[in-house]
Amino acid sequence: MKVICAGLPKTGTKTMASALRTLGYSVYDAPEQLLKQRETWIEIFDGKHDKNIFKKMYKDIDAVADLPACAVWDQILEAFPNSKTFGTSSFPVYLAICRIMSNTLYRIWLVLQKSREACLGYFANTFHINEMLARSAYRRHEAYVRSVCPQDQLLVYNVREGWEPLCKFLDKPLPEEDFPHLNKNSKILYSDLGLPALEELIKEVKRETRQRAQILGVCILGFLFLVIFALLMM
Template sequence: MKVIGVGFGRTGTMSLKQALTDLGAGPCFHMIDLIMGERKARDLPYWVQIADGSPVDWHEVFDGWEATVDWPAASKWREVTAAFPDVPVLLNVRDFDGWYRSVENTILAVKLAARAGELAQDANREQPAPELWGVIERLIWEGDFQGRFEDREWVRTMYDARIEEIRATIPAERLTVWNIGDGWEPLARMLGVAVPSHPFPRLHDTNEFRTEFGLPALA
């Protein structure tokens, strides 16, 4: 492992996945890999175990991966950073209001549409497997959000507290904080590599996410 991303999803994680790969820290594990990745049949059973609270060998879980960003790994940031004590840690963040709105309009919207049977069967992206819906429910909605996502102010407090806990737990020399929009420089510095000449990737904004799952784009 070369990078452990510990920030929540909807903080530029798909762009980070591509950027880290471009910088030589790939392949990079992301939730998308459990939906449509080539290794999903190998990886998903581990995350079912993790969501069920069963012990796992984290080196086995991430065998073949060189980095991780996004959920579900971000939900287990303490365990993953402890299992790889010498690996740099990336805390990817964005302003709370923009983040909350993005989660509402993407992963929550998809969850509610799926529950109502309203996801298009001919969407551009295959739906998560039933087992993955369970992982998402246990680790994200019931885990990180404790079943309280609709309580915006509680989530705000939790979001800020998570960032502060990570800052207090991970030594400063091991931690890189990357705010959405920061681009290549903090990542290249963390990895000790040159800044690429091509533009920073910008992937998976709200409307791209929605339309891939067959939901209408927002104005």
């Protein structure tokens, strides 16, 4: 683990993940964490692991961004004390609403909800966000990042600043391509279904749907058999 993005959701995390990939880092953004690590994250939020679990989870990963990791970024930093940390600066907007459609999506929703509670506090359990309380929670998070992370390992950064401060901080040459700007107005939630991680989600949901249909079919046949048997015995 070389880079930890401590910024809360909707503070440029998707843009940061894309920029870090452009610079050659392997990145676990929210889709990778939720799809590949969701059961471990549920165990983490249930108190079944300490910070040492992150050494196993991210031993082959260069960078992490967004939920759920940003909720416990300081614990990840303790597991990887030489990592550089970004405090992405931009007041967040929390608008995502998840509809539970299967066990897979429910488990993802569970991780998201627990992450939200860890980041925002008690008022995160509703779909209505109190902007005043959200702003206070955001400021507490940003102040905590500044106070805990060693100053020589921290860059408080707004993605509008582009490549120059990012590359200078990471000691990387400036790329020739334009700086990415992703997920404006949460568009990734609706339009980027081509992402490998989301394709994996779709396959898993379809696989679970087929399995449940097969189980339901067996149960129905069993019930019909019992009904016929009971009628014959009358």
